[in-house]
Amino acid sequence: MLAVIDYGVFLGLVGAHTILAAIMTRFFRLRLDTQAGWVGYSLGLSPILLFISTLGVTGGLGLGPNLGSPLVVFAVLIGLPVALGMTIDLLYVAQPEDVELPQR
Template identity: 35%
Template sequence: MVKLKVVASAFVLRTVRRLASGSHKSERYQRPPTMSQAATLFGFLLIIVVNTVVASVAIRFFRLRLSTDWGAVVYTAIVVPLLFAFTTILLSGFIGFGGSGLDRGTALILVWVVPFTLAVTLDVFWLPAPEEVELPEETR
């Protein structure tokens, strides 16, 4: 009887350890997405869209208003990342969009590199060249 209790308690102990380590799960089983994962995805998409719009407007403004080609490049390389830092901190820090579902490298690529390349691509390939745009001679 005592031996049976020892064997049973050892079995229970192994089962509890296996359940705690997660090795009991089948490799084919995947949990369905949770609400927090959906909110994280929505947050990242919102940050990507906002950063793309901010970068597009800033890059277009610099290309139209600055008289030299290198001026627009330098201002874009310096000012747009500062704007990204502000919007990313605002949306993911204070407001809380984005969550913590990804590692830092992937998150950085998603919220900085992708919007920047999209904005540059839109400005260079889709919008008319700065020489073709007529600007008013006088500002108000």
């Protein structure tokens, strides 16, 4: 029973991280006035926030399964959601040029 809960928390954390990475990528694409600056911010700041979240949930609360290696945890809980989040934003959301932003 505990293993089912651990894997449920794990899948929920991967899903939450993917949504968070997509939202952060979208925010950087809309707010930055550069051609590729959003890529640097998305690849630089998103993993930091996801790392803090991973430490809080899997370390502090002790939830999630034992994946065997810190590298696997980093790849699955940080790398995969960043890649999926950026892909979702790039392929399935309207381009920033098509979005109306309020005037300052």
